[in-house]
Amino acid sequence: MSVIQGARERARTEVTAAIKQEARNQLAAEGAARLSLRAVARELGMVSSALYRYFPSRDELFTALIIDAYDAIGAAAEEALAATAGEPPADRWTAVCRAARDWAIAHPHEYGLVYGSPVPGYSAPQDTVVPASRVGLALVAVVRDAQRDGLLGPPQGRPLAEPVRTDAAHLASELAPDLPIPTIAALVAAWAQVFGIVSFEVFGQFNGVVEARGPFFDQAAGALGAQVGLPTPAETPAPER
Amino acid sequence: MSVIQGARERARTEVTAAIKQEARNQLAAEGAARLSLRAVARELGMVSSALYRYFPSRDELFTALIIDAYDAIGAAAEEALAATAGEPPADRWTAVCRAARDWAIAHPHEYGLVYGSPVPGYSAPQDTVVPASRVGLALVAVVRDAQRDGLLGPPQGRPLAEPVRTDAAHLASELAPDLPIPTIAALVAAWAQVFGIVSFEVFGQFNGVVEARGPFFDQAAGALGAQVGLPTPAETPAPER
DNA sequence: CAAGAAAGAGAGCACTGCTCTTGCTTTCGC
DNA sequence: GCGAAAGCAAGAGCAGTGCTCTCTTTCTTG
Numbered sequence: 001m002s003v004i005q006g007a008r009e010r011a012r013t014e015v016t017a018a019i020k021q022e023a024r025n026q027l028a029a030e031g032a033a034r035l036s037l038r039a040v041a042r043e044l045g046m047v048s049s050a051l052y053r054y055f056p057s058r059d060e061l062f063t064a065l066i067i068d069a070y071d072a073i074g075a076a077a078e079e080a081l082a083a084t085a086g087e088p089p090a091d092r093w094t095a096v097c098r099a100a101r102d103w104a105i106a107h108p109h110e111y112g113l114v115y116g117s118p119v120p121g122y123s124a125p126q127d128t129v130v131p132a133s134r135v136g137l138a139l140v141a142v143v144r145d146a147q148r149d150g151l152l153g154p155p156q157g158r159p160l161a162e163p164v165r166t167d168a169a170h171l172a173s174e175l176a177p178d179l180p181i182p183t184i185a186a187l188v189a190a191w192a193q194v195f196g197i198v199s200f201e202v203f204g205q206f207n208g209v210v211e212a213r214g215p216f217f218d219q220a221a222g223a224l225g226a227q228v229g230l231p232t233p234a235e236t237p238a239p240e241r
Numbered sequence: 242m243s244v245i246q247g248a249r250e251r252a253r254t255e256v257t258a259a260i261k262q263e264a265r266n267q268l269a270a271e272g273a274a275r276l277s278l279r280a281v282a283r284e285l286g287m288v289s290s291a292l293y294r295y296f297p298s299r300d301e302l303f304t305a306l307i308i309d310a311y312d313a314i315g316a317a318a319e320e321a322l323a324a325t326a327g328e329p330p331a332d333r334w335t336a337v338c339r340a341a342r343d344w345a346i347a348h349p350h351e352y353g354l355v356y357g358s359p360v361p362g363y364s365a366p367q368d369t370v371v372p373a374s375r376v377g378l379a380l381v382a383v384v385r386d387a388q389r390d391g392l393l394g395p396p397q398g399r400p401l402a403e404p405v406r407t408d409a410a411h412l413a414s415e416l417a418p419d420l421p422i423p424t425i426a427a428l429v430a431a432w433a434q435v436f437g438i439v440s441f442e443v444f445g446q447f448n449g450v451v452e453a454r455g456p457f458f459d460q461a462a463g464a465l466g467a468q469v470g471l472p473t474p475a476e477t478p479a480p481e482r
Numbered sequence: 483c484a485a486g487a488a489a490g491a492g493a494g495c496a497c498t499g500c501t502c503t504t505g506c507t508t509t510c511g512c
Numbered sequence: 513g514c515g516a517a518a519g520c521a522a523g524a525g526c527a528g529t530g531c532t533c534t535c536t537t538t539c540t541t542g
Binding site for chain 2: 487488489490491492493
């Protein structure tokens with residue numbers, strides 16, 4: 001990837017970015033279903049057919065937006081991870097969860113693009129799997145750091161059923177050989193559960209049910225951290241608060 | 242609602258049902274985004290404008306499908322609730338969760354309609370709130386029955402933050418005055434978390450991560466039940482009396 | 483039985499995603 | 513430096529969409 005590039009190539013990346021940005025605007029304003037290539041082109045002062053030089057189809061544009069959204073929410077989580085280095089693991093866990101949730105609240109339609117029902121025919125190609133895992137990996141990092149510092153307890157819950165253990169062992173060997181298998185299983189469950197709460201909040205399922213959504217989320221995220229084995233602040237040997 | 246009705250009215254309900262059924266077929270085949278009123282009409286041998294006698298707009302058709310989907314998944318949950326009456330609460334909890342999850346796996350696009358990103362502009366009108374709550378109420382019923390039978394323990398987790406307690410108290414007075422406030426809060430969280438796992442499974446987030454999805458789900462659902470305060474089978478006291 | 487309501491048919495509008503052809507501009511091999 | 517090749521934008525056009533309007537047919541009801 002050369003930093004310097006010809007005028008043509010530079011223009012291309014700029015136009016590509018402009019298209020995506022305008023698409024994001026329309027996404028936020030109208031929702032994914034009403035996002036129109038022609039409207040994007042119109043807003044950019046170009047003709048609709050010209051847009052196909054940059055994205056071969058509407059679904060490809062969506063895919064690009066999906067990857068960007070995964071990267072954005074993943075970056076938010078990683079930022080919280082880095083910003084809390086050295087703090088008690090339970091606090092870090094909550095901070096990472098909270099960062100993902102705050103991003104989702106701020107970008108509901110983009111969030112829906114990635115964690116809602118898959119919109120295009122059935123895309124989600126291979127390009128999305130790495131960005132899609134960033135939030136999960138940030139959560140893993142919190143737990144690994146806790147383990148490294150001797151602050152990780154056993155996860156709550158009953159002993160693992162055999163097939164679950166097999167899956168978790170497979171995962172462990174791939175991304176965290178230093179963590180106990182039951183911890184990995186609990187981590188995956190907690191990962192999905194965090195997004196369950198975020199999705200309910202973003203998609204309106206909590207309307208009329210939960211009003212204090214921030215505190216509710218923090219409470220639930222904290223409980224999930226405890227479930228994974230992170231010591232609650234009270235039992236953390238470190239000072240603080 | 243009169244049971245007997247004129248031929249015209251009967252035809253109307255039949256055509257309405259046929260339209261929804263064909264729409265569901267297309268939904269399953271092509272996804273919500275590609276569902277076309279004209280294609281539905283074509284398949285039914287009618288002209289597209291005639292369809293507007295039954296649904297004033299595409300979004301209204303969607304709303305009808307959404308309500309039906311909420312009712313279907315709610316009915317599945319309630320059926321599991323009734324079928325397990327008398328069994329240990331933890332088993333009932335898992336059964337209800339599992340029923341909702343199995344329905345979702347069997348009807349992924351309909352599930353996406355209700356628990357994915359809201360598709361139409363921003364509908365989800367008042368008509369949907371009662372059907373939408375059926376699964377949640379089935380979970381509440383499991384816990385209430387456990388409480389009635391003296392089988393409900395305290396929920397796991399830290400003491401409730403004040404705003405969370407306020408919300409939970411409000412909810413309790415509405416739908417389960419006999420349950421402790423912390424239990425209600427844990428219940429709401431567990432409710433959202435169950436759907437987090439279901440959504441991840443249905444929407445493909447577990448691809449390449451979790452393979453044994455049934456056992457994984459049962460394990461996670463069981464853990465959530467324990468979190469709410471349902472005794473795990475081991476600690477269930479023999480049916481007293 | 484006749485007046486009224488309800489239902490279907492068809493044409494048409496504005497819009498969509500996408501393709502193809504036509505010119506123009508930038509890049510690159512010689 | 514120049515001609516060929518590639519990249520780019522524009523315009524017309526196609527098939528399809530949601531939705532409206534008008535007109536005709538069918539059923540319900542006083």
